[in-house]
Amino acid sequence: MSTTAASNRHPIRLTVNGEVHEREVEPRLLLSDFLRHDLRLTGTHVGCEHGVCGACTILLDGAAVRSCLMFAVQSHDHEIETVEGLGTAEALHPLQEAFRDTHALQCGFCTPGFLMSLVPFLAEHDDPSEEEIRHALGGNLCRCTGYQNIVEAVRLACRRQRQGDAHGLGEGAVPGEMS
Amino acid sequence: MKPAPFVYFAPQTVDEVMDLLRQYGDDAKVLAGGQSFIPTMSFRLAQPEVVIDLNGVEGLAGLREVDNGLHIGTMCRQRTVERSPLVARRAPLLAETMPSIAHPQIRNRGTFGGSLAHADPASELPAVVSVLNGRFRIRRQRGEDWVAADDFFISLFETAVGPEDLLLEVEIPDLAPGSGWAFQEFSRRQGDFALVGVAVVLELEGHVCRQARLALLSVGEGPVRAHLGEAALEGQPMGASLLQRVAEIVAHQDIDPPADIHASKDYRRHLAEVLTRRTLSQAVARAAAD
Ligand SMILES: Cc1cc2nc3c(=O)[nH]c(=O)nc-3n(C[C@H](O)[C@H](O)[C@H](O)COP(=O)(O)OP(=O)(O)OC[C@H]3O[C@@H](n4cnc5c(N)ncnc54)[C@H](O)[C@@H]3O)c2cc1C
Ligand code: FES
Ligand code: FES
Numbered sequence: 001m002s003t004t005a006a007s008n009r010h011p012i013r014l015t016v017n018g019e020v021h022e023r024e025v026e027p028r029l030l031l032s033d034f035l036r037h038d039l040r041l042t043g044t045h046v047g048c049e050h051g052v053c054g055a056c057t058i059l060l061d062g063a064a065v066r067s068c069l070m071f072a073v074q075s076h077d078h079e080i081e082t083v084e085g086l087g088t089a090e091a092l093h094p095l096q097e098a099f100r101d102t103h104a105l106q107c108g109f110c111t112p113g114f115l116m117s118l119v120p121f122l123a124e125h126d127d128p129s130e131e132e133i134r135h136a137l138g139g140n141l142c143r144c145t146g147y148q149n150i151v152e153a154v155r156l157a158c159r160r161q162r163q164g165d166a167h168g169l170g171e172g173a174v175p176g177e178m179s
Numbered sequence: 180m181k182p183a184p185f186v187y188f189a190p191q192t193v194d195e196v197m198d199l200l201r202q203y204g205d206d207a208k209v210l211a212g213g214q215s216f217i218p219t220m221s222f223r224l225a226q227p228e229v230v231i232d233l234n235g236v237e238g239l240a241g242l243r244e245v246d247n248g249l250h251i252g253t254m255c256r257q258r259t260v261e262r263s264p265l266v267a268r269r270a271p272l273l274a275e276t277m278p279s280i281a282h283p284q285i286r287n288r289g290t291f292g293g294s295l296a297h298a299d300p301a302s303e304l305p306a307v308v309s310v311l312n313g314r315f316r317i318r319r320q321r322g323e324d325w326v327a328a329d330d331f332f333i334s335l336f337e338t339a340v341g342p343e344d345l346l347l348e349v350e351i352p353d354l355a356p357g358s359g360w361a362f363q364e365f366s367r368r369q370g371d372f373a374l375v376g377v378a379v380v381l382e383l384e385g386h387v388c389r390q391a392r393l394a395l396l397s398v399g400e401g402p403v404r405a406h407l408g409e410a411a412l413e414g415q416p417m418g419a420s421l422l423q424r425v426a427e428i429v430a431h432q433d434i435d436p437p438a439d440i441h442a443s444k445d446y447r448r449h450l451a452e453v454l455t456r457r458t459l460s461q462a463v464a465r466a467a468a469d
Contacts, residue, residue, distance in 0.1 A: 008184065008186060008187075010187065026184070027184075027185060027186070027187030027230065028181065028182040028183065028184050028185060028220075030181070030182075030217075030221075033181075049180040049221055050180070050218035050221055050222065051214060051217075051218050051285065054282075054284065057284055060287075060288075063258070063287040064283065064284045064287060065284055065287050065288045066214075066284055066285070066288070068217075068221075069213050069214055069217045069218065069285075069288065070213060070217070070288070071187070071213075071217070073187055073189075074213075074232065074234060117283075117284060134369075135369055136283070138282055138368065138369045138370045139281070139282025139283060139284045139285065139370055
């Protein structure tokens with residue numbers, strides 16, 4: 001069967017980091033490419049493009065998923081959070097602060113994916129064991145750090161969360177709690 | 180690494196899906212969680228002309244109790260099955276297996292039925308649903324069928340779901356009283372596809388095995404039932420030396436595992452033997468505690 005490129009575009013309407021976007025997309029456009037190229041949200045990184053590395057992880061209606069394993073057209077009517085929605089340079093998200101404080105990144109390519117995978121984990125875990133933390137990190141690859149300091153960052157973020165101290169908690173968007 | 184162009188449909192009812200499948204036949208594929216299908220499209224190993232998205236179809240994602248067990252809708256997310264108290268209570272073997280499938284980010288999107296319809300020989304669910312005596316409800320162009328697990332998995336990536344059919348749901352029957360169960364696998368990293376995995380259900384009467392169901396993954400063209408091992412268990416009193424003998428039968432007679440860059444044939448046999456012995460003793464202990 002044949003369809004012209006022009007007729008093979010679908011209107012979509014979605015919320016990204018609290019902002020509503022309306023676009024027309026070709027069905028084969030991956031959500032990762034839509035975020036990066038159409039919305040210019042280049043914080044979502046693309047490493048392997050087949051689900052293995054986790055660099056492209058975003059939140060879809062509050063749940064961490066691979067944006068390279070979804071088509072943009074499927075995000076119609078859904079809410080998406082990317083790393084850009086987490087915090088700002090002035091007011092980092094507690095996870096970002098913990099990553100900075102423990103040197104949990106070197107080149108930083110993998111970091112957005114780790115952060116987005118960890119947001120729901122932190123919401124559900126107050127005091128995780130090292131094994132739980134390592135399992136939570138299992139779906140994200142880092143070529144630089146050797147993971148040790150990433151585990152450390154999660155521990156620190158959890159400790160600060162337990163203590164509810166002033167390290168930026170409550171600032172920045174808390175995904176899953178947006179209207 | 181971009182998928183080839185295709186025409187996209189997002190139907191809302193099963194009837195619409197069936198019409199599209201009839202209309203486009205072999206040129207069309209259904210899209211469930213996309214966690215296996217989209218990578219194969221990105222690699223251009225699959226270039227369907229038409230993609231029928233199941234994510235908006237009503238009535239495919241349920242998870243409910245029936246008289247004799249559970250009915251799990253094909254579009255039920257793997258993460259939902261993993262976290263369901265109902266599954267933990269009525270199908271504990273399934274609950275125990277779910278965390279071994281990929282990573283949370285994949286299970287958030289990947290579906291129960293998608294994994295079974297895909298029938299990757301390295302996937303956990305085909306082996307586990309086989310030992311649980313699961314049944315598959317398939318919608319055909321004419322009517323519907325319930326297919327037993329033994330008849331469902333045909334070969335490499337091939338099941339009783341034909342190109343114009345749709346898997347609707349899976350029935351997981353309750354275990355018989357006095358049953359023990361276990362699942363174990365070995366992979367290099369949590370979340371990677373396993374080098375070998377073993378699922379087992381044993382029905383015991385006192386110390387004697389009335390019925391055994393044993394299946395392995397990653398050792399053949401689909402879930403591999405270990406019929407010789409099962410026969411060696413049935414009618415016998417359970418004891419350490421028997422379990423060891425059965426593990427050897429399974430590893431050396433029931434399976435003929437492949438060699439690849441991840442593991443040699445001998446190493447897979449070794450893993451199969453160790454994992455069979457361990458799952459059998461765990462199942463015996465659980466049956467005794469029941
Ligand atoms: C990095 C990574 C690691 C993984 N590790 C594992 C692992 O360790 N173990 C494991 O088991 N899986 C693993 N997977 C695969 C994952 O579990 C998939 O979710 C699953 O195999 C397919 O389910 P899906 O819902 O994503 O189906 P899709 O990818 O959408 O579909 C898979 C195939 O099934 C067909 N199909 C789907 N639903 C139906 C239906 N209702 N009727 C008829 N046909 C249908 C589709 O047409 C397609 O051909 C991994 C995936 C990735 C990306
Ligand atoms: S780019 Fe999506 S998982 Fe690697
Ligand atoms: S910091 Fe470089 S890949 Fe993780």
